Amino acid sequence: MKLIVGLGNPGIHYDQTKHNVGFRVIDALYEKCHRSTSHTSICKSLIMQATWHDVAIMLAKPMTYMNNSGTAIAALIRQFDIPLSELCVVYDDVHLDIGVLRMRQKGSDGGQKGMKSIIHHLGTTAFPRLRIGIGEPIGDLTDYVLTGFTEDEEIEITHTIERAVDAIGTFVKDDILTAMNQFNRR
Numbered sequence: 001m002k003l004i005v006g007l008g009n010p011g012i013h014y015d016q017t018k019h020n021v022g023f024r025v026i027d028a029l030y031e032k033c034h035r036s037t038s039h040t041s042i043c044k045s046l047i048m049q050a051t052w053h054d055v056a057i058m059l060a061k062p063m064t065y066m067n068n069s070g071t072a073i074a075a076l077i078r079q080f081d082i083p084l085s086e087l088c089v090v091y092d093d094v095h096l097d098i099g100v101l102r103m104r105q106k107g108s109d110g111g112q113k114g115m116k117s118i119i120h121h122l123g124t125t126a127f128p129r130l131r132i133g134i135g136e137p138i139g140d141l142t143d144y145v146l147t148g149f150t151e152d153e154e155i156e157i158t159h160t161i162e163r164a165v166d167a168i169g170t171f172v173k174d175d176i177l178t179a180m181n182q183f184n185r186r
Helices: 018-032 065-078 113-122 141-145 151-173 176-183
Strands: 003-004 040-042 045-052 055-062 087-093 101-104 130-133
Touching: 003 018, 003 065, 003 130, 003 151, 018 045, 018 055, 018 087, 018 141, 018 151, 040 101, 045 065, 045 151, 055 151, 065 113, 087 113, 087 151, 101 151, 101 176, 113 130, 130 151, 151 176
Parallel strands: 003 055, 003 087, 087 130
Antiparallel strands: 040 045, 045 055, 101 130
């Protein structure tokens, strides 16, 4: 089973913020999959089990708020005995322009506090991730990630989410290297 986790903050107040791009990707993935179950709450996460490309997958949205995502993800890994190579974390990255995807096998947190928490709780940086560019902040970082996209940015991020779904589909049916080769460009 593959575990695909989108990072974000729970609550309607955060739904359309830049920081919730990971949640939006999970929602878009859920719409594409053959759904086995409805939403369930397990390990401080909202999870959905599905089949995609004939592979069992679990989609998860941690309900711990971004900065504590690691507690939920580590609990899911333990609960379902998921190898780290079968995990893919999807999250926003201010170091990438809007519209840019970067899939990696491993790496640092890059200053993203949700990833910092995950790395801390898993004790390793060696797990797949998909970074989604939201652009460099102008002004305060916290204010920037907790605001919505402009109208033009929303058009771009909607297309980017569609490409992110395709990238994760390639990760699910093929492997991380194939996904990296196909999607690590604008």
